[in-house]
Amino acid sequence: MLVQEAPIVWNSLKGLICVYKPAEVSVHKMRKILISKICQEMNSLEGRPPSDYVAIEGDPSQKLTVSVRPNFADHPLVVGPRYQNQDLHVSWSNFLGFYTNGVLLFGIRDGTRQAKFIRENRPTRAYRIKGKLGEVTDNCFKTGKVVMKSTWRHVKQEHMDRFLSAMQASHQKKMFEMCGVDIQSQTAYELAIQGPIRPANSKIPIIYGIKCIEFQPPEFTVEIQCINEYEDYLTHIIHEIGQKLHSTAHCTGIQCIRHSRFTLEHALLMKHWTLTNLLKNMDVCSKILVESGENLPRKSSRLV
Amino acid sequence: MLKRIIHFSTLKISKTLCTSSQLSNSLENRTNDLTPSTLEPTEPESKSVLEPLNEDISHVTTYLKPTYNIAAYANRSETIQEFIKLGVDLNHIERKVSNAVPFILRLHFEEVKKHLLFFTNVGINIDDVAHLITKNPFILKESLEDLDVRINYLKFKRFTDESIARIITKNPFWLSYSTQDIDTKLGFFQATFELSGPQVRQIADQAPRLITHNQEKVKLNVFVLKEEMGFSKYDIQNIILKKPKILMSEQKKLLKTFEYLHKVIGLSHQQILECPQILTCRENRLKERHQFLVKMKRDQFNPKEPNFVNVITMVSGTDSEFSTEVAKSSVEEYNLFLKTL
Structure with a gap:
């Protein structure tokens, strides 16, 4: 059971939360909904009583009377509810596109610092991307207009696997090449043991792992571990896969299944956004944060 | 000197x-x-x-120096203090109807009292009066004679006392319109949908805000129902008698809901006519629940076959009720399913 005093709850309401973002709801909208839900519930709790108004009245030439009465200027009906939407700072640590669903991290109040650290530490994210062979759309996603059709029955799973592993290898090789080190050298080894090699620029997407986990033609699902990716990049990967397999493909769904160590099981559905659930989720998230060491800024191996 | x-x-x-x-x-x-x-x-x-x-x-x-907030006047003005005691949300007025603030500051509470008495005599709760003033503070500008005429008009049109009180509480702006305006608005609905007197009264009682709603938007929604969805004139009359609020919904959302119902779920026009309130359901909610039923292989919307699922029972009720009673599954499974959407 939650404490009924709003200021106590407000003081404990700082940290990181992990929520589930459905497709076709923007991150901005989610943030707005989260803020208004929290404020609404905070205002329904017992707020701070209005401050006292000290009135000094009477004739100044005679004796003045001092009286204390409730201050109307501090009444919630006049100055507005005690907790207002603009007072609550919320920021996200990973941006998901409009059509992407999955794990989303929000920093609330002091948690915005942690959200920033996670963003700047650039942990890997895992995506599950669904594609469909045989059709190309103008934006490479299912919402677009179909611009081309092709045959797909000749595409087999081994073709797909072969191409995907080649793609993964080329991405990893490229990272070492761009570092300027020979992959057979000691420096390359020392670079590799520091963890995944991250590009210096946070705008360059890099894939660390890609594999096909489901293949039921024409539909297939690909799982990707990557950093610095964005929605268009992921949809275009599916498009590229289709082309390289001598067919065509478009993306039908993108789901972020892991961000750093936060997975779908930690994610809170929008209908469960109540103060009690959010505070519980905050506890869980802070434990994961300490375990993973993401709560501190980290020096990562990167291109020099 | x-x-x-x-x-x-x-x-x-x-x-x-x-x-x-x-x-x-x-x-x-x-x-x-x-x-x-x-x-x-x-x-x-x-x-x-x-x-x-x-x-x-x-x-x-x-x-008093120019202020950004009505709170600066709160300890000096008797009217504001009385309004607070009444429960009028001055903060709401300040944010939404900012030009009403100077008007409220000039008011004398003695004059306001007459209005308040008038509203309570009509049969409105004192809490609802506060809500009325919060939403439409300029109602205090109308003279008592005008308000009396407007109430008498409703009585003349054979609205019962309860429905008059309901109309005014549900639609705070109703009394700001002159009798001529209200008469033309009621006449518009009567003429467009060919309704009888009692039917017009029923609509005004069910959805008082619809009568004063922007008529262009109402016309647009009628167009959506008639041309884009393909309902006949008689069907539309049925729909608005059962659920007048449909005419106030946003046209794009209405069309999206209908398209999902008709094209994806496959309900016929006749089935939608039986329960028009389904058209007010959000597309997202419809999608989530229908897709879960599809996954559980329980999407059977034909009443003549076994395991029939009513659309209304599908969308109404909490998620736990839906998942156990309609989908014959558990909430945990439904929540897991929601995390794949």
């Missing part, structure tokens, strides 16, 4: 007295207490500015 200066300064004081009395209620009470003789410069010749002053001049204050 000194005499002239003294005379001038006393004149100035009396001038500020007069102007500030217009501003604030509390100040006015004090000026009323003063006898007329004190207002006039008393024996300016006998007094020097250097002599100690015995009379009380604490009521001579400066104007």
